[in-house]
Amino acid sequence: MMSARLLKGAAVPVGAVVLALAVGALLVAATGGDPVDLGTQIVDRVLLDYWGLSDLLSRMSPLLLAGIAVAIPLRAGLYNVGAEGQIYMGGLFATVVALNLPAGVPMPVALLAASLAGALGGALWAGIAGVLKARRGIDEVVTTLLMNYVALNLVSYAASGPLKAPGAPYPYSPEIPEASFLPLLMADTEAHLGVIVGLLVAVLARFALGRTAWGYGVEVAGKSPGAATYAGIAVGRTTVIAFALGGAAAGLAGAFEVIGLKHRLYANFAAGYGYDGLVVAFLAAGDPVWSVISAAFMALLRTAATTLKSAGLDATAVTIVQGLIVLFAASGLALQRYGAFDRLLARRRRAAIPTAGSGAVS
Amino acid sequence: MIDMLTDPAALGELFATMLRLSVPLVFAALGGVFSERAGVVNISLEGSMILGAFGAAWGAIAGGSAGWGVVTGALAGGMLGAAFGIATIYAGANQIVAGIGANLAGLGLAAFLHRLTAAGRAAENRVPGFGDLTIPGLADIPVIGKALFSTDPMTWAAILAVPLAALVLARTGIGLRLKAVGENPRAADVAGLPVRLYRLCAVIACGMLAGLGGAVLVLSQVFLFTEGMTAGKGFIAVAAVILGRWSPVGAALACLLFGLSDAIQLRLQFANGDVPYQLFVVLPYLAAILTLVGLVGRSRPPQGSGSFYRRESR
Numbered sequence: 142m143m144s145a146r147l148l149k150g151a152a153v154p155v156g157a158v159v160l161a162l163a164v165g166a167l168l169v170a171a172t173g174g175d176p177v178d179l180g181t182q183i184v185d186r187v188l189l190d191y192w193g194l195s196d197l198l199s200r201m202s203p204l205l206l207a208g209i210a211v212a213i214p215l216r217a218g219l220y221n222v223g224a225e226g227q228i229y230m231g232g233l234f235a236t237v238v239a240l241n242l243p244a245g246v247p248m249p250v251a252l253l254a255a256s257l258a259g260a261l262g263g264a265l266w267a268g269i270a271g272v273l274k275a276r277r278g279i280d281e282v283v284t285t286l287l288m289n290y291v292a293l294n295l296v297s298y299a300a301s302g303p304l305k306a307p308g309a310p311y312p313y314s315p316e317i318p319e320a321s322f323l324p325l326l327m328a329d330t331e332a333h334l335g336v337i338v339g340l341l342v343a344v345l346a347r348f349a350l351g352r353t354a355w356g357y358g359v360e361v362a363g364k365s366p367g368a369a370t371y372a373g374i375a376v377g378r379t380t381v382i383a384f385a386l387g388g389a390a391a392g393l394a395g396a397f398e399v400i401g402l403k404h405r406l407y408a409n410f411a412a413g414y415g416y417d418g419l420v421v422a423f424l425a426a427g428d429p430v431w432s433v434i435s436a437a438f439m440a441l442l443r444t445a446a447t448t449l450k451s452a453g454l455d456a457t458a459v460t461i462v463q464g465l466i467v468l469f470a471a472s473g474l475a476l477q478r479y480g481a482f483d484r485l486l487a488r489r490r491r492a493a494i495p496t497a498g499s500g501a502v503s
Numbered sequence: 504m505i506d507m508l509t510d511p512a513a514l515g516e517l518f519a520t521m522l523r524l525s526v527p528l529v530f531a532a533l534g535g536v537f538s539e540r541a542g543v544v545n546i547s548l549e550g551s552m553i554l555g556a557f558g559a560a561w562g563a564i565a566g567g568s569a570g571w572g573v574v575t576g577a578l579a580g581g582m583l584g585a586a587f588g589i590a591t592i593y594a595g596a597n598q599i600v601a602g603i604g605a606n607l608a609g610l611g612l613a614a615f616l617h618r619l620t621a622a623g624r625a626a627e628n629r630v631p632g633f634g635d636l637t638i639p640g641l642a643d644i645p646v647i648g649k650a651l652f653s654t655d656p657m658t659w660a661a662i663l664a665v666p667l668a669a670l671v672l673a674r675t676g677i678g679l680r681l682k683a684v685g686e687n688p689r690a691a692d693v694a695g696l697p698v699r700l701y702r703l704c705a706v707i708a709c710g711m712l713a714g715l716g717g718a719v720l721v722l723s724q725v726f727l728f729t730e731g732m733t734a735g736k737g738f739i740a741v742a743a744v745i746l747g748r749w750s751p752v753g754a755a756l757a758c759l760l761f762g763l764s765d766a767i768q769l770r771l772q773f774a775n776g777d778v779p780y781q782l783f784v785v786l787p788y789l790a791a792i793l794t795l796v797g798l799v800g801r802s803r804p805p806q807g808s809g810s811f812y813r814r815e816s817r
Contacts, residue, residue: 172619220599222546279795280745282546282599286738290788298781419603457614464550464608468586471601472594479595479813 153477154424157469158438165462172455179452183445195330196447197440199402202335203228203394203411204443205436207418208425209339209346210263210391214271214281215427216350217383218363223270223285224391225415226292227263231392232399233296234262236304236406239317239399251321255400256338256393263392264385266292271384275377281384289415297408304406313407323401333401335394339436342390346429359383391415417443420463424470439463517766522654523724525755525762526661527552527716531740532747532754533668534584534712539749540672541705542685542808546602547587548713549737550609555580555714557613559721560728561620563630572630572722573657573715580714581707583609588706592699595811606737614730621728632722633657655723657715664712668751681705685805688812698812713737735788742791746798749805757794764790 166176187193210224221227238258242251270288273279301312309315323333350356362369362379369376398411421439425431442463446456476482531548538545555576562575587605590596633655672678683691684701692698716736721728739761746760747753768786775783 168615222599222603273796277796283738283742283745283795284792286546286735287742287788287792290735291785291792294781294785298779301781302779416603416607419600420607423600423603455615455618457611457618460611461608461615462611464604464606464611467604467607468590468596468601471596471604472590475595475597475811 153473154426154435154470157466157473158424160469161462161465164465165458168458168461169449172458174452179449182452183441183448186448187441187444191327192330193444195327195332196444197437198326198332198336199330200443201436201440202333202339202401203398203414204417204421204439205336205339205343205432206390206394206397207414208421208432208436209342209429210267210387210389210394210415211418211422212425212427212429212432213346213350213359213387213390214267214383215422216356216363217359217379218366219271219274219380219383220282221267221270221285221384221387222282222419223267223288223415224387224394224418225413226285226289227266227388227391228395228398228411228415229289229292229296230262230266231259231395232262232406232410233292233299233395234392235259235396235399236299236314236317239321240304240315242318242321244318246320248320251318252323252400255317255321256396259392259396259399260389261392263395264389267388267391268381268385271381274384275380293409296406296410300407306405311407314405316405317400321400322404323397331402333397335397335401338393338397340433342393343429343433346386346390350429391418417463420467423467426474517763517770519654520766520769521759521762522658523762524765525758526658526723527719527736528740528743528758528761529661529665529755530716530719531713531737532743532758533664533751534709534716535740535744536668536672536747536749536751536754537681537705537712538709539744539808540685540805541681541702542688542805542810542812543588543591543702543706543709544598544602544804544808545584545587545706545709546599546738546741547583547605547609547710548716548740549733549735550587550606551580551583551710551713552717552720552733552737552740553613553731554583554609555717556721556732557617557717557728558714559718560630561616563632563722567631569631569633569722572632573718576718576721577711577714580717581711583612584707584710584713585703587710588703591811592702592706595813598811610731613728617728617730630721630726630728632724632726657719657723660715661719665751665755672751682805685808687806688810692812692814702812713740716740739787739791742795745804746791746794760794761787761791 169176169179187197207224207228210227211221214221235255235258239251239255242254266288267285270281270284273284274281300314304314305312306315323335326332326334326336350359358369358374359379361372362374362376366376394414395411399406403410417439421432421435424435424438442459446459449456449458531552535545535548558579559572559576563569563572565571583605586608587601590601591598635655672682680691680696681701683694684696684698688698717733720732725732740758743754743757743761746757747755765787768783772780772783
C-alpha cells in the first residue's frame with residue numbers, strides 16, 4: 142500500500158525526467174552523437190567510478206542545499222528565485238570570516254565560524270526579500286531575481302578589490318587558512334563533507350516542516366493567508382523566517398563551495414547552482430528529503446555535461462533538458478492534481494473490461 | 504557627473520544612450536503587460552529575449568537582411584511563449600515554475616543552436632543589422648534630436664508600439680476582452696469568450712514582443728549573438744511591468760527609468776576608471792528594487808492574474 146502510494150507520487154517527476162532525457166537524446170543524436178553509447182559512458186564514468194562518484198557528490202552538496210533553500214519558502218507559498226545570490230553572499234561571508242580568523246584557532250571552531258557566517262550571509266540576503274514581501278507586499282520573485290545580479294557583482298567586486306590577494310594576476314582572494322578547509326569525504330578527491338551536512342539539513346527541514354507547530358503554521362500561511370491570520374498565525378513573520386531559513390541553506394552551500402572546494406573567492410565561483418536548486422525543489426515537489434534524490438539526479442546531469450564535452454558534444458543540451466524537466470514536471474503535476482491522468486486511466490480501464498472478461502472465458 | 508546634465512551635447516548623448524538601452528526593455532515589457540492583463544504572470548521574458556536574439560542573428564545572416572532577423576527573432580520568442588502558454592494555460596502548470604523552466608529551456612536552446620550554427624570566426628557571424636537613419640534638420644534639435652531622429656527603425660517601432668499597445672488595450676474589442684479574461688475569467692467564460700484561447704494568444708504575442716526585444720540587441724546594437732547577452736534584461740522588464748502598474752505607458756516609462764540608470768551607470772563607469780565597475784553595474788538592478796519599494800506598495804495586479812482557469816473548478 143505504502144509502496145503503491147510512493148510509486149504514484151514519483152510517477153510524474155520520473156515521467157518528466159524520462160521525457161526530457163528523450164529530448165536530450167534526440168538533440169545529441171541530431172548533433173552526431175550516439176545517445177546509447179553516451180548513456181553507458183556516463184554510467185561507467187560517473188556512477189561506477191571512484192573519481193566520477195566523488196565529482197557527483199561534490200556537485201550534489203550545493204544542489205541539495207539550494208533545493209532546500211527553494212523548498213522551505215515554497216511551503217509558505219513563496220518563490221525563492223534568489224538562491225543564486227544567496228549562495229554568493231554565503232561564499233562572501235564565509236571567505237571574509239575564514240580569512241580573518243586569528244591564527245591557531247582549532248579546526249572545529251574555524252569550520253563552524255565560516256559555515257555559520259555563510260549561513261548568516263544567505264539568510265540576511267534572503268531576509269531582505271522576505272521583509273519587502275511581508276511589509277510592502279512586493280513580489281518576491283522580482284526582488285530575489287534582481288538581487289541575484291547585485292550579489293554576483295558584489296562578489297566580483299570583492300574579489301577584484303578589497304579581498305584581492307596581493308600580487309594576484311587575476312581577481313581572486315588569498316587562499317583561506319587550512320584550519321577552515323572542510324574535511325573530505327573521499328580521500329584525494331573533491332567530495333567534501335557538505336553532502337552529509339546537506340542530508341542532515343534535509344532531514345531537519347522535513348521534520349521542522351512536517352512535524353512541528355511552526356511547520357504547520359508555514360503550511361497554512363502558504364495555502365490560505367486569510368485563514369492563517371484568523372488562526373492567529375503571524376503571516377508576515379512566517380514569510381520572513383521561511384525566507385531567512387531558505388537563504389541560510391543557500392548561504393551554507395556558498396560557504397561549503399569556498400571552504401570545501403575552491404578555498405578562495407572569485408567571481409562566478411558557484412555559477413548556476415541557485416537556478417538548478419529550483420529544478421531540484423520542484424522535481425521533489427517541495428519535499429526536502431525527496432530533494433536528496435533530485436539533487437543526486439541533477440548532479441548526475443551536471444557531471445554528465447563534462448562527459449558530453451569530452452565526447453566532443455555540446456553540453457548546453459543539459460540546460461535544455463533541465464528546462465524541459467521543469468516544464469514537464471510542472472505540467473504533469475498540475476494535470477495529476479486536476480485528475481486528468483485518473484480520468485484517462487478510468488477510460489482505458491472501462492474499455493479494457495470486456496477484453497479481460499473474454500480472456501477469462503477462454 | 505555634473506557636466507553630464509548641464510552641457511547640452513553631453514545631455515543629448517545621455518538621452519540617446521538612455522533611449523537605446525530602453526528599447527529592448529520596452530518591447531519585452533509591452534509583451535509582459537499583454538500577458539499579465541490576460542491573467543498569466545510571465546517571467547519567461549528572459550528566455551524569449553535570448554531566443555529572439557539568437558533567432559534574429561540566425562535569420563538576418565541566413566536571409567541576408569535585418570528584416571528577416573526581425574521576423575525570425577519574433578517567431579523564436581513566440582515559440583517559447585507558446586510552449587510556456589500550453590504548459591500553464593492548458594496543462595495548468597504553476598506560472599512561476601513554468602516560467603523558470605521556460606527560461607532555462609530558452610537559454611539552453613539559444614546556446615545550443617548558436618554553437619550548432621555559428622561559423623568559426625567572429626567576423627563571419629557578424630549580423631547585417633539596422634543602420635541609423637538620420638532625418639536632416641530634426642536631428643539637430645538640441646538634447647533630443649540625435650536620440651529621436653538619428654536612430655534605427657527599431658527605436659521608432661518601439662516608440663510607436665507603446666501608444667499602439669495602449670490603444671489596443673483601452674479602445675478595441677480585443678483589448679477589452681483580453682482584460683476581461685484576465686480580470687474575471689469565469690465571467691468572461693459565461694459571456695462566451697474562449698478564455699484559454701485568448702490567454703494563449705496573449706502569451707504568444709508576449710513571447711514575440713520579448714523576442715523582438717532580444718532582436719533589437721542583435722540587430723541594432725551588438726550585431727553579434729553572444730550567449731547570455733540578455734543578462735537579466737528580461738527580469739528587469741518583468742519589474743517594469745509591475746512598476747508600470749500593468750499599463751503600456753507606465754511600463755514604457757519604467758523602462759526609460761531603467762535605461763536612464765543604465766546610461767548613467769555606463770557614463771560613471773567610463774569617467775571613473777579607478778572605481779571598480781561592478782559598483783556601477785548594479786545601479787539599474789538597485790534602481791529597479793528601490794523604485795519597487797518606493798512606488799509599488801499600493802498597486803494591484805489584474806485580479807485573475809497568476810491563477811489557472813478551468814471551467815469545472817470553482
